[in-house]
Amino acid sequence: MPLTMPLAAFLLTGPAMAQADSVKRGFWWYSAPPAPPGxxxxxxxxxxxxxxxxxxxxxxxxxxxxxxxxxxxxxxxxxxxxxxxxxxxxxxxxxxxxxxxxxxxxxxLLAHPELSARSAYPVVGDARDAQGAEKDATRRSYLRSKGNEFALVMFSRASCGYCRVQWPLIQRFQDEMGWQVSQMDLDHRPDLKNRFGVEVTPTTMIIRRGSSQRMVIANGVEAYPNLIQTAYQAVKLLSGDIRPEQFLTGAGEEDGFFDALANGPVAASDPATQPSGRQP
Known part of the structure; x- marks a missing residue:
C-alpha cells in the first residue's frame, strides 16, 4: 500500500531527510560556493x-x-x-x-655615421643603381676566378617541368662564369638521391673539385641574378673567406655596416668569446 504524503514526510524527517537532501543537493542542485567577502x-x-x-x-x-x-x-x-x-x-x-x-x-647617427645604414646604402636611386652594378661586377669577377676550383650540378628528373626552366639558367651561368656544369637525372641515377641528400627537383648544388665540400644554392627554379648572388656567397663560405654569420654580407660589404662580424663576435659559441684555453 503506497505511503501517503504526510507519512512519507514523517518517515523522511531527521537524519534520513538530511541525508537525502544532501545527496540531492550535492548531485543535482549544485551551486557555486559563495564569494568571499570583498x-x-x-x-x-x-x-x-x-x-x-x-x-x-x-x-x-x-x-x-x-x-x-x-x-x-x-x-x-x-x-x-x-x-x-x-x-x-x-x-x-x-x-x-x-x-x-x-x-x-x-x-x-649624424655624429657617428658608421652606425647608420646611410653610410653603406645610398637612398638616391641613381646611386643605388651604380652600387648594384659595382656589386654585380665584384661577384662575377670572383666567380670567374673560381671556375677551376668549383663546379655546378643540377639534379633533375625527366618528369620535372621546372627542371626544363632552370637548366637554361645553369647553362647561362656556364657561359658567363666559365664554370663546368652538369645535369644529373635521378631517374637514371637513383643512388645520387641519398648520396647528396636531394629531396626535390630541380636542386642546384655547388661542388668543390677534389673535395667532399658541397652546398645547395637553389631548390626549385631560381632567378639568374639570385643564382649568381647565392653562388658567390656559397663559394666564399666554402673557400673560408667568410664565416656562416657573414652569409648575408654582400659583395664589397666586408668590414662595413652590413657585416655581422665587423665589430667582433656576435654569438656565444664564437671561439673569440670563450675563456682562454677553452673551445666551444
Missing part, C-alpha cells in the same frame, strides 16, 4: 598613482608602459572623464618621449 570590490582595479611629470621623466620605458596599462584598465572600468584623460596624458607623455628619443637618435 571579492566584488576587488574586481574594480585601484586607481594607479601617477607621479609628477618631472619624476615620470626619470622612469624607465618598461615601468612607464606598466603604468599606462594599469591606467588604461582602470579608466576602461570606471569610465570617468578624469580617468580617461589621465590615460591619454600618459600616452601623450610616452609619445613625446619617443619623439625626443628619435631626435637624439638622428643627432647621434
Amino acid at each position: 571579492a566584488v570590490e576587488d574586481m574594480v582595479p585601484k586607481a594607479p598613482v601617477i607621479p609628477p611629470m618631472t619624476e615620470l621623466a626619470r622612469w624607465s620605458p618598461p615601468r612607464i608602459a606598466k603604468l599606462i596599462t594599469e591606467q588604461r584598465d582602470y579608466a576602461a572600468t570606471v569610465l570617468t572623464l578624469d580617468a580617461v584623460a589621465d590615460f591619454w596624458r600618459l600616452q601623450d607623455f610616452a609619445r613625446r618621449k619617443a619623439r625626443a628619443f628619435a631626435g637624439v637618435t638622428q643627432l647621434a
Whole structure:
C-alpha cells in the first residue's frame, strides 16, 4: 500500500531527510560556493598613482608602459572623464618621449655615421643603381676566378617541368662564369638521391673539385641574378673567406655596416668569446 504524503514526510524527517537532501543537493542542485567577502570590490582595479611629470621623466620605458596599462584598465572600468584623460596624458607623455628619443637618435647617427645604414646604402636611386652594378661586377669577377676550383650540378628528373626552366639558367651561368656544369637525372641515377641528400627537383648544388665540400644554392627554379648572388656567397663560405654569420654580407660589404662580424663576435659559441684555453 503506497505511503501517503504526510507519512512519507514523517518517515523522511531527521537524519534520513538530511541525508537525502544532501545527496540531492550535492548531485543535482549544485551551486557555486559563495564569494568571499570583498571579492566584488576587488574586481574594480585601484586607481594607479601617477607621479609628477618631472619624476615620470626619470622612469624607465618598461615601468612607464606598466603604468599606462594599469591606467588604461582602470579608466576602461570606471569610465570617468578624469580617468580617461589621465590615460591619454600618459600616452601623450610616452609619445613625446619617443619623439625626443628619435631626435637624439638622428643627432647621434649624424655624429657617428658608421652606425647608420646611410653610410653603406645610398637612398638616391641613381646611386643605388651604380652600387648594384659595382656589386654585380665584384661577384662575377670572383666567380670567374673560381671556375677551376668549383663546379655546378643540377639534379633533375625527366618528369620535372621546372627542371626544363632552370637548366637554361645553369647553362647561362656556364657561359658567363666559365664554370663546368652538369645535369644529373635521378631517374637514371637513383643512388645520387641519398648520396647528396636531394629531396626535390630541380636542386642546384655547388661542388668543390677534389673535395667532399658541397652546398645547395637553389631548390626549385631560381632567378639568374639570385643564382649568381647565392653562388658567390656559397663559394666564399666554402673557400673560408667568410664565416656562416657573414652569409648575408654582400659583395664589397666586408668590414662595413652590413657585416655581422665587423665589430667582433656576435654569438656565444664564437671561439673569440670563450675563456682562454677553452673551445666551444
